[in-house]
Each structure stands twice: as C-alpha cells, then as structure tokens.
Amino acid sequence: MRLTIADVEHVAALARLGLDETEKERLRDELSSILGHIAALDELDTAAIPPTAQVVALTNVLRADEVRASLPREALLANAPRSADGFFEVHAVLGGPDETGTG
Secondary structure, X not given: OOOOHHHHHHHHHHOOOOOOHHHHHHHHHHHHHHHHHHHHHHXXXXXXXXXXXXXXXXXXXXXXXXXXXXXXXXXXXXXXXXXEOOEEOOOOXXXXXXXXXXX
16 A cells, blocks of 8 residues: 555644655655555455463562561652642642742
8 A cells, every 4th residue: 555645744733743845745655554564464464363362471570569677767768849838749730839930
C-alpha cells in the first residue's frame, strides 16, 4: 500500500508535526513500508493464537517482598527543602492560597 502525500499530511496534522517536503516524502516511504509489513501479517491465520500469546516465557523480575526496617525519619527529612512536624512540606496542589500566586 503506497500512501499519498495527503495521507502523510493528515497524520502529521493529527500529531501536530510541521514537516517540509523532504520529510513528507521520506515519511511517505517509511509509513508505506510499515503498512506493507502489517498487510503481510494480516495474511497469516492467527485464529488458534490467543491474543495474550508471548514469544518468550514471562518471568517475575521483582524481588521477594520482605518486611525490613525503614530509614530513620531524621535521615529521610535531612535533604528535604522544607519539613514540618516530621513530614515533607509541599505547596498545595489544588486550591489554597498558593494557587493564585499571591501568597
């Protein structure tokens, strides 16, 4: 399937990309090639393959969840720009006086 320059311009507009004529021609070739590969895959019979099939076996790469002592609160707050009563102090995210920028 060979895309037209109009197709590339439409995709570029959707992606908010500004392309010059050289880039449009290059992307037309690249996108056409990608669609050609997808068309080849569409010709394969995948009825017997589950949608969650994996090429390689999945293994858990996370360590075991173990309870262990945490760092002391003073050590955690030592590099904090601001803290109050043993907690990190941050600006209000929603609402509050800091939202307007007036203090």
